[in-house]
Amino acid sequence: MEVFKELYLDKNSPQPLYMQLADQIKRLIEENKIQRGFKLPPVRRLAELLDVNNTTVANAYRFLESHGYVRTKIGSGTYVADLAKKDDDIMDQIKLLDRGQLVMAPGTINFASATPSPELFPVEDFKTIINEVLDRDGGIAFSYQESKGFRPLRESISEFLLLYGIKAKPEDIQVISGGQQGIDILSKAMLNYGDYVFVESPTYNGAIAAFKSRGANIVGIPLRKNGIDLEILEANLKNKRPAFIYVMPGFQNPTGYCYSDENKLRLLDIANKYDIYILEDDYLNDLAYSGEDIKPIKSYDDNGRVIYLKSFSKIFMPGLRLAFLALPEKINSEVIAAKHITDISTVGLTQRAFDLFLRKGLWKKNLEYIKKIYSNQMSYVCKKLESIKGIQFEKPSGGLYIWIGLPEGYSSVKLYAMCLKRGVLIAPGNIFYPNYEEDNHFRLSFAALSYQEIDRGIDILSDAIGELMENRTEEKIMPLI
Amino acid sequence: MEVFKELYLDKNSPQPLYMQLADQIKRLIEENKIQRGFKLPPVRRLAELLDVNNTTVANAYRFLESHGYVRTKIGSGTYVADLAKKDDDIMDQIKLLDRGQLVMAPGTINFASATPSPELFPVEDFKTIINEVLDRDGGIAFSYQESKGFRPLRESISEFLLLYGIKAKPEDIQVISGGQQGIDILSKAMLNYGDYVFVESPTYNGAIAAFKSRGANIVGIPLRKNGIDLEILEANLKNKRPAFIYVMPGFQNPTGYCYSDENKLRLLDIANKYDIYILEDDYLNDLAYSGEDIKPIKSYDDNGRVIYLKSFSKIFMPGLRLAFLALPEKINSEVIAAKHITDISTVGLTQRAFDLFLRKGLWKKNLEYIKKIYSNQMSYVCKKLESIKGIQFEKPSGGLYIWIGLPEGYSSVKLYAMCLKRGVLIAPGNIFYPNYEEDNHFRLSFAALSYQEIDRGIDILSDAIGELMENRTEEKIMPLI
Numbered sequence: 001m002e003v004f005k006e007l008y009l010d011k012n013s014p015q016p017l018y019m020q021l022a023d024q025i026k027r028l029i030e031e032n033k034i035q036r037g038f039k040l041p042p043v044r045r046l047a048e049l050l051d052v053n054n055t056t057v058a059n060a061y062r063f064l065e066s067h068g069y070v071r072t073k074i075g076s077g078t079y080v081a082d083l084a085k086k087d088d089d090i091m092d093q094i095k096l097l098d099r100g101q102l103v104m105a106p107g108t109i110n111f112a113s114a115t116p117s118p119e120l121f122p123v124e125d126f127k128t129i130i131n132e133v134l135d136r137d138g139g140i141a142f143s144y145q146e147s148k149g150f151r152p153l154r155e156s157i158s159e160f161l162l163l164y165g166i167k168a169k170p171e172d173i174q175v176i177s178g179g180q181q182g183i184d185i186l187s188k189a190m191l192n193y194g195d196y197v198f199v200e201s202p203t204y205n206g207a208i209a210a211f212k213s214r215g216a217n218i219v220g221i222p223l224r225k226n227g228i229d230l231e232i233l234e235a236n237l238k239n240k241r242p243a244f245i246y247v248m249p250g251f252q253n254p255t256g257y258c259y260s261d262e263n264k265l266r267l268l269d270i271a272n273k274y275d276i277y278i279l280e281d282d283y284l285n286d287l288a289y290s291g292e293d294i295k296p297i298k299s300y301d302d303n304g305r306v307i308y309l310k311s312f313s314k315i316f317m318p319g320l321r322l323a324f325l326a327l328p329e330k331i332n333s334e335v336i337a338a339k340h341i342t343d344i345s346t347v348g349l350t351q352r353a354f355d356l357f358l359r360k361g362l363w364k365k366n367l368e369y370i371k372k373i374y375s376n377q378m379s380y381v382c383k384k385l386e387s388i389k390g391i392q393f394e395k396p397s398g399g400l401y402i403w404i405g406l407p408e409g410y411s412s413v414k415l416y417a418m419c420l421k422r423g424v425l426i427a428p429g430n431i432f433y434p435n436y437e438e439d440n441h442f443r444l445s446f447a448a449l450s451y452q453e454i455d456r457g458i459d460i461l462s463d464a465i466g467e468l469m470e471n472r473t474e475e476k477i478m479p480l481i
Numbered sequence: 482m483e484v485f486k487e488l489y490l491d492k493n494s495p496q497p498l499y500m501q502l503a504d505q506i507k508r509l510i511e512e513n514k515i516q517r518g519f520k521l522p523p524v525r526r527l528a529e530l531l532d533v534n535n536t537t538v539a540n541a542y543r544f545l546e547s548h549g550y551v552r553t554k555i556g557s558g559t560y561v562a563d564l565a566k567k568d569d570d571i572m573d574q575i576k577l578l579d580r581g582q583l584v585m586a587p588g589t590i591n592f593a594s595a596t597p598s599p600e601l602f603p604v605e606d607f608k609t610i611i612n613e614v615l616d617r618d619g620g621i622a623f624s625y626q627e628s629k630g631f632r633p634l635r636e637s638i639s640e641f642l643l644l645y646g647i648k649a650k651p652e653d654i655q656v657i658s659g660g661q662q663g664i665d666i667l668s669k670a671m672l673n674y675g676d677y678v679f680v681e682s683p684t685y686n687g688a689i690a691a692f693k694s695r696g697a698n699i700v701g702i703p704l705r706k707n708g709i710d711l712e713i714l715e716a717n718l719k720n721k722r723p724a725f726i727y728v729m730p731g732f733q734n735p736t737g738y739c740y741s742d743e744n745k746l747r748l749l750d751i752a753n754k755y756d757i758y759i760l761e762d763d764y765l766n767d768l769a770y771s772g773e774d775i776k777p778i779k780s781y782d783d784n785g786r787v788i789y790l791k792s793f794s795k796i797f798m799p800g801l802r803l804a805f806l807a808l809p810e811k812i813n814s815e816v817i818a819a820k821h822i823t824d825i826s827t828v829g830l831t832q833r834a835f836d837l838f839l840r841k842g843l844w845k846k847n848l849e850y851i852k853k854i855y856s857n858q859m860s861y862v863c864k865k866l867e868s869i870k871g872i873q874f875e876k877p878s879g880g881l882y883i884w885i886g887l888p889e890g891y892s893s894v895k896l897y898a899m900c901l902k903r904g905v906l907i908a909p910g911n912i913f914y915p916n917y918e919e920d921n922h923f924r925l926s927f928a929a930l931s932y933q934e935i936d937r938g939i940d941i942l943s944d945a946i947g948e949l950m951e952n953r954t955e956e957k958i959m960p961l962i
Contacts, residue, residue, distance in 0.1 A: 058619075059619060062619055062620075062621050063621070115624065116624075117620075118623065119620055120620070121623045121624075123619050123620050123622075123623065126615075127612070127615045130611060130615075131612070134607075137543060138539075138543055138599065138604050139600055139601070139602040139604050140543050140544070140599050141604075141800060142599065142604065142607070142798035142799070142801060143599045143602075143798075143799060143800050144794075144799045145800055177802075177824045177828075178825055180822065180823070180825045181824040184822060184823050184824070188694055193674045193696050206822060206825075209818075213669055213822055215674050313625075313825075317623035318625045318825075319623040319625060319626055319826075319828060319830065320623060320828060320830070321658075321824060321826070321827070337690075338694075341661065341665060341687060341690045341694055342661070342665050342823070343658045343662040343665070343802060344659055344661045344794075344799075344802070346802070347658075347800065347831060348800035349800065349801070350828060
């Protein structure tokens with residue numbers, strides 16, 4: 001226990017106690033003060049020693065486990081993990097680099113992904129609800145579900161959408177297993193080999209991968225601060241007719257930009273004029289910190305032009321894999337057929353639980369809580385970033401991403417490699433372009449990080465940038481394509 | 482309550498009480514003795530009246546709800562449903578006919594699908610386990626999971642596979658969201674536009690649909706009672722090289738046939754000789770009623786030829802959408818990339834729960850229970866079928882399907898249409914052929930039916946067949962392609 005006596009938890013810190021504890025145990029492991037196979041003290045004993053609740057220690061252990069630092073042997077205890085054990089997973093991830101998924105070694109400060117941190121999840125509420133569902137529905141909850149989705153859930157989603165100014169009948173809702181599946185299913189339903197798809201440039205690389213996997217030709221349309229470049233869009237429409245154009249009008253990934261209402265309306269006009277569909281990916285419109293709501297393009301759509309994709313992963317519980325599509329009636333049957341060959345239906349238990357979650361108004365309650373925390377984190381990160389010389393960025397009015405520019409001529413891929421060596425992960429701009437074009441921007445997210453990690457991470461980032469600019473470095477660049 | 486006084490439940494019947502009750506209330510609705518909007522008596526009152534437990538009545542109401550007969554308004558009660566309400570869903574399903582999914586109107590006796598009936602699910606055990614997981618893992622259970630699958634689950638699956646004589650490292654296991662997703666993901670990972678895929682003829686139509694959706698050319702190899710026709714297979718391999726050959730060696734869908742061990746070994750030799758992969762779909766090997774286990778081809782595979790796909794939907798809880806792949810190391814990274822663009826990862830909560838389910842040995846316990854019930858149903862159905870003149874079938878030694886032949890020249894599509902008019906759904910043979918060739922066979926399943934439904938259904942089937950043979954009918958045939 002000796003080494004644990006050094007631990008100190010600050011009850012006045014904005015960072016949750018369990019996070020502080022996890023951070024400090026992490027450091028003990030990284031600095032080899034406790035080695036692989038070392039058995040951590042039982043929850044109760046450490047809790048007594050630190051004078052905190054058992055749950056604080058239990059949460060810290062869970063966090064460490066989910067990040068690969070420790071392994072729990074059921075009935076035996078919690079042990080410092082053999083970090084080498086994670087190598088196979090890391091290898092898999094490295095292989096995924098060229099598909100836009102980034103490598104992450106244990107201990108890395110991850111500014112690259114925007115996975116919300118688990119303590120933001122309404123676990124207790126959800127537990128109550130799951131049990132309510134099991135008592136109410138019994139075995140039915142585990143039976144095959146309609147491919148279209150559990151009807152009561154589609155009804156409450158139809159209600160829910162009115163808050164966004166969207167009118168959609170339950171028959172036009174398709175429940176899906178997360179936003180990525182929505183993109184995959186729409187690709188199946190709408191893309192034939194060789195079809196064109198227009199996307200914002202830069203854009204979400206998971207979408208690029210799904211479109212490419214269907215053999216689509218991808219055309220990137222430059223994204224400006226107020227939305228997609230409509231002139232270049234129309235110029236392209238003169239000689240190419242895409243199956244659809246894929247856009248994220250709210251807090252776009254990776255830029256965090258928002259479309260102006262004018263840009264949304266003009267885009268809709270263009271879609272009508274050239275008779276193309278718009279695939280609107282709303283993955284976190286809800287995270288508007290300024291207070292003013294983001295109006296989806298779908299809310300302006302009277303002609304069944306907009307396919308609306310709403311994911312809850314970034315703002316709710318990603319592990320639930322729950323999302324939905326609000327569809328133009330015309331493509332309903334193609335989409336349900338695609339859903340059917342993709343996975344028959346989405347997990348019934350989570351559909352039924354989420355239905356209750358919406359009906360009980362817990363969604364709004366949870367969202368307000370999350371917004372407050374992320375909004376503070378966003379301000380904190382941007383404040384820290386201001387101290388870094390030579391970079392340009394605008395503080396986004398919402399969302400989880402900051403798009404940071406290096407001076408012209410400097411490579412964000414090189415910066416990525418330099419940071420990775422120092423245990424900090426950023427998302428270099430080029431992975432967000434259809435053809436991985438070099439770019440002097442990189443994307444920063446903070447959703448999964450503690451304040452301490454943010455401090456450490458941005459200091460390291462700052463050093464790396466300084467070094468990059470002084471051109472003192474000859475680091476090897478990791479291939480990203 | 483008057484009308485409910487007529488109800489009579491036979492405590493000595495093999496059919497569960499709640500099923501008997503559901504059947505009788507169904508009849509009241511179908512015979513219009515209680516109309517749309519009619520409020521069913523509260524669970525407690527009906528239970529008293531019939532002198533049964535509340536749960537019996539509650540289960541009956543749930544069953545009726547899941548079959549579209551009643552709707553529960555939370556906090557208000559249970560009402561006879563407006564059956565027209567289901568029309569939109571039915572329309573969707575009709576649109577799906579040409580993709581191999583069959584229409585089902587409420588009240589239909591469904592011999593076509595093999596959805597296990599909910600009372601076979603280990604709901605109580607599972608509820609305990611889910612709560613155990615939530616207490617143990619908290620928010621982590623709802624966080625993003627490894628695309629490959631929750632590692633402890635991959636470890637227990639690796640253990641579990643030893644029972645089937647399969648050696649697979651956790652690194653070679655890919656957790657997926659149901660068997661259909663496995664087929665979809667492998668199509669993404671392995672099929673390029675225009676590639677060949679060999680399949681058994683007949684075969685599972687959900688696989689045909691997924692392969693076609695990738696633009697694959699499908700070649701059907703005739704299936705014999707002891708396995709795929711190896712001569713015809715080799716003849717085709719002389720001039721075509723498929724990405725893989727898709728087979729179901731145990732209780733094949735739709736035929737219920739099993740490959741002989743010799744056929745399995747020779748197939749494996751051929752795969753090695755021509756350097757092709759075998760995609761082995763084990764969707765219910767476990768349901769061997771004779772007691773002797775089915776050895777998967779994968780258990781003979783020393784050269785990484787066999788991609789093993791194991792689904793739990795037919796024998797466990799389909800609504801969980803849980804399955805896995807045991808992969809040759811060579812294709813690991815393609816598959817995890819395909820999984821990633823398909824839905825990032827499978828629901829974490831269900832992965833963690835199923836891991837505990839395996840570790841606690843509840844799988845075996847549940848399987849034995851299910852086997853007994855299905856085995857009895859299989860015998861019961863086959864006995865009834867023997868009384869029908871003119872059809873040929875062999876009682877399968879396991880599984881959920883019976884493949885029934887009409888005399889040469891009679892159309893199972895015509896029989897399908899005749900039965901559908903009479904409220905009985907069978908699966909006509911032609912939907913199981915790559916090009917929907919006409920066929921004089923049809924597939925019967927019983928997994929979701931009560932003994933009373935089986936009795937009524939087979940009587941109706943028998944009449945229809947009699948009429949078909951006497952050729953007294955000029956019924957319109959519903960288009961199936």
